[in-house]
Amino acid sequence: MAHIKSNCPKWLSTAVFYQIYPQSFYDSNSDGIGDIPGIIEKLDYIKFLGCDAIWLNPCFESPFGDAGYDVSDYYRVAKRYGTNADLKRLFREADKRNIKICLDLVVAHTSIEHPWFKQSCKAEKNKYSNWYIWNDGTYKPVDKDLRFGWIRGYCNRDANFALNYYWCQPALNYGFAQPDSKKPWQLRVDHPDVKAVRKEVMNIMSFWLDMGASGFRVDMARSLVKHDPGYKATSQFWRQVRQMLDKDYPNAVLISEWSCPTQAISAGFHVDFMIQINEKVYNYLFRMEKHRDVLGESTDEGYSFFDKQGKGDIQKFLDRCTEHLRNTKGKGYISIPTGNHDTGRIGIGRNQKELEMVFAFIMTMPGVPFIYYGDEIGMRYVRNWVSKEGGYARNGSRTPMQWNDSKNAGFSKAPALKLYLPADSAKNRPNVEKQTANQNSLLNRVRQLIRLRKNSPALCADGSFTALYAKSKKYPLVYMRSDGNQRYIAAFNPSKYKVRADFTSPVGKTIPELKAGWGTDLKIQGRKCKIDMNAVSYGIFKL
Numbered sequence: 001m002a003h004i005k006s007n008c009p010k011w012l013s014t015a016v017f018y019q020i021y022p023q024s025f026y027d028s029n030s031d032g033i034g035d036i037p038g039i040i041e042k043l044d045y046i047k048f049l050g051c052d053a054i055w056l057n058p059c060f061e062s063p064f065g066d067a068g069y070d071v072s073d074y075y076r077v078a079k080r081y082g083t084n085a086d087l088k089r090l091f092r093e094a095d096k097r098n099i100k101i102c103l104d105l106v107v108a109h110t111s112i113e114h115p116w117f118k119q120s121c122k123a124e125k126n127k128y129s130n131w132y133i134w135n136d137g138t139y140k141p142v143d144k145d146l147r148f149g150w151i152r153g154y155c156n157r158d159a160n161f162a163l164n165y166y167w168c169q170p171a172l173n174y175g176f177a178q179p180d181s182k183k184p185w186q187l188r189v190d191h192p193d194v195k196a197v198r199k200e201v202m203n204i205m206s207f208w209l210d211m212g213a214s215g216f217r218v219d220m221a222r223s224l225v226k227h228d229p230g231y232k233a234t235s236q237f238w239r240q241v242r243q244m245l246d247k248d249y250p251n252a253v254l255i256s257e258w259s260c261p262t263q264a265i266s267a268g269f270h271v272d273f274m275i276q277i278n279e280k281v282y283n284y285l286f287r288m289e290k291h292r293d294v295l296g297e298s299t300d301e302g303y304s305f306f307d308k309q310g311k312g313d314i315q316k317f318l319d320r321c322t323e324h325l326r327n328t329k330g331k332g333y334i335s336i337p338t339g340n341h342d343t344g345r346i347g348i349g350r351n352q353k354e355l356e357m358v359f360a361f362i363m364t365m366p367g368v369p370f371i372y373y374g375d376e377i378g379m380r381y382v383r384n385w386v387s388k389e390g391g392y393a394r395n396g397s398r399t400p401m402q403w404n405d406s407k408n409a410g411f412s413k414a415p416a417l418k419l420y421l422p423a424d425s426a427k428n429r430p431n432v433e434k435q436t437a438n439q440n441s442l443l444n445r446v447r448q449l450i451r452l453r454k455n456s457p458a459l460c461a462d463g464s465f466t467a468l469y470a471k472s473k474k475y476p477l478v479y480m481r482s483d484g485n486q487r488y489i490a491a492f493n494p495s496k497y498k499v500r501a502d503f504t505s506p507v508g509k510t511i512p513e514l515k516a517g518w519g520t521d522l523k524i525q526g527r528k529c530k531i532d533m534n535a536v537s538y539g540i541f542k543l
Contacts, residue, residue, distance in 0.1 A: 008270050008332060009251045011052075011100065013461045016363075016450050017370040018051035021341050022059050022081055023067070023420045024400050025373060027412035032419045034400075034411070036082040040093050045432065049376060049443075050450030053100040055217050055255070057341060059087065063113045065168035066390040067341075067398075068104075069219060070111035074204045084211075091212030100214035102255060107201045108220040109164035109171050112154075117170055121155035130193035132170045133162035133226070136185045143183070146171075146226060159185075164223060166390060172197055174224040177233035189225060189233050198237060202244055215253035221269070222258045235267035242268030255335075261324040265332035271368050273335045274321065275343070284317040285336070286346060286358065294344035294381060294393050305477070306358055307349075308536055310495025315472040325366055325465060333461050336362050337370035345374075345381035345397050352378060356445045357494060357538045360516060363449040364481060364490040364540060366465045374401055376446045377430040388421055399424055404433035452515055452540070458483040468529070469501040476501055476533050487543040491520055493533035505529045505543075512541035 026038030036059065046054065058068035061076045068078065077087050094101050110117055119128035135142060135150070138158050142150040148163040151170075164171035174197060175189035187194050205216060218238075225233040238254075245252050255271040258264035264272035275282040287293050288302035305312030324334050338358070339346045347355055355378050362369050381396040388395050400423045403410030409423045409431060416422065423429075435441035453459045458481045468489065469478035476493040478501060487507060493499050505527045512522045519537030523530045533539075 007246060007250070009253055011251070012253060012270060012333065012368060014454055015053045015100070015368055015461075016051045016453070017053045017055050017102075017335075017368065018046050018049065019055045019057070019337070019340060019370055019372045021057045021373060021398055024398050024411070026401060026403070027414065030413040031080070032412055032414035033080050034420065035080065036077065036086040036090050040086075040090050043093055043097055043099060046099060047097045048436075048447070049371075050447050050454065051371065052098055053102065053214070054094065055102050055370065056104060058104045058106055058219075063111055063168070064389045065111065066166050067388075069106050070109070070113075070166070070169050071106050072111040072113040072115075074107075075207060088211050095212070100253075101212070102215040102217055102253060103208055103213050104219060105205065105216040106219040107172065107204070108223045109169040112168045112170060120161075120170075121157050123156045123158070127196075130187060130191070131173055131197050133173050134159040134185060135162075136183070143186075147223070162226075164220065171226075172224075174198065174226075174237065175233070176226045177228035179227070186227070189237075198240075202241060205241070205244075206248070209249045209252055214251070215255065215270075217255040217257065218269075219257050221256040221264065221267075222260075231263060231267070235263070239268040261332070261334045262327040265328040269332060271333045271335050273337060273340075273370075274324070274367075275337065275340070276320070281317055281320045282336075284313065285361075286339075287344060287348075288312070289349070292344055292348045294348070294383075294396060295342070296393075306354070306361070306492075306494045308354070308494060308496040310475055310497050311473070312494075313473050314470050314475075314477045318467060318470050322465070322467070334367035335370055336365055336367060337372060338362060338375040339372045339397065340370070341372070341398055342394055343397060345379060346372075347375065347378045348381050352442050353536055354494065355442055356449075357492060357536070359442075359446050359449050360490070360538050360540060361492055363453045364459050364488065366461060366463060366481070368461055369453075371446075372397075376443055377402065377432060377435050378442050379430060380424055380426070382422075382424050385421060395421055402429055402431040404431050449516060456486065456488065456542075458486040458488050466506060468505070469503040469531075475499045476531065478503060478531060480506065488515070489522065489529075489541045489543060490539070491517075491522065491531055491533060491541075492538045493520075494536060496535045498532070498534055500530065500532050503529050503531075507543060510543045512543055514539055515542050516540040 023034045025034040028038035059081045060071045061073035061078050062068045116128045120132045146162050150160040152160045162171045175194040176186040179186035222231050253270045256264040256269040258272045259276045261272040286304050288304040303311035305314045382399045385395045399421050400411035435443035463481045463483040466480045475495045478491040481488045517539035519534030520539030521532045
């Protein structure tokens, strides 16, 4: 199948996303759990912040063995969040404010409580027997090549089922790209039952798009087809999905958790995140340090570039970033998020100035920015909570949004013991109300940076990117963003040392105008540029 042609929805080029973890955002009915009516109440805040799109974590029926990433009904909103009518109202109210809503699509696996899986468990053959991956005998050797393993002896069916993550998340059957002829249970990708699963995924997407959704973020997007070198067969399926969207829903977006934009955009996605655990691309920027790597993903001590020790290596990030930018130009977008529900908070070990610098970097880079709820006020990662709904260490990044100084940080009027997760108990915890009133707060600085981006085509997703000063294990980082006659230079020195850099400007003599930042002096003589930067400083200059 041919590569998807470039036809991204125009609204993506200027979009800034806000990620909402629904159970922790705002509780409207005082039961201790955030809900969809609560999100509706807070839409004006998201508009105030400057975001015009929302990624909503899973809100569908689930036994919540993995916080909703184990779906038991794709067509129904979980009762604790509200109803389908509530979600439809969220779409309408968001649209009134020119805010797009993208749902989390979890279709690599379901819950063990899904009716499809319960039917698949039966010994007698039925419509759903092959909708999941089962081998041909409980005591037969299992296929060790499958990433997350198998469950034995679960039901009366004489077989083991394959997992896609936790024990309660059986893998849906998208077929095997290279099936073993000696293992007839390994179905080909064109098997009728496999095709039925794929058709149902498109039905689910159409159901919510028809109701008013603006697209989907796809969980574990590359984990569908098994024994699939280079993810070729998986990519082919997503291209089919993209063709459906281009034809029937041309303004809808497809966002992937693929962690390789070159592959994901080629597979038909519009956006892919630059959080790459294996290659540490995101870690090189923000979390190489062990105290920031709360999930134990780094195997050795290191230093990220945005750390004041000044021992990071920006070149390791830029090598991969520029490669992905080159490979996806005109086809789709990378995304550098502030974090998400699976990572430690970006605020770990950073003060307000350092966090503002991180936001300035994200808002001046190419691609589509995503802000994880609460990062805009510097919410902390809260350690040592007992695991909730399979969160384990991730729970520290999923605590209630902090709206004000009232009970439960304004998240809920329920008794504290009924909250989904305890609120940050620190007396100096940040909150929206205080920071809204403080002109120099992180919240208001983030708002200014978002506004600068949105008013400057050069700083938006499609503006070109040119590194002007970026050297291995050296500071600062300086780059130019441009679009037509509009040009900006952005410079960052996260280290605790004063630094200077000399570089050549791609344009002639001009007087730089500081648009945001501090402690940075940029001088241009002809095409020779010199920048002096204080410790922990940044500058965004319009040329």
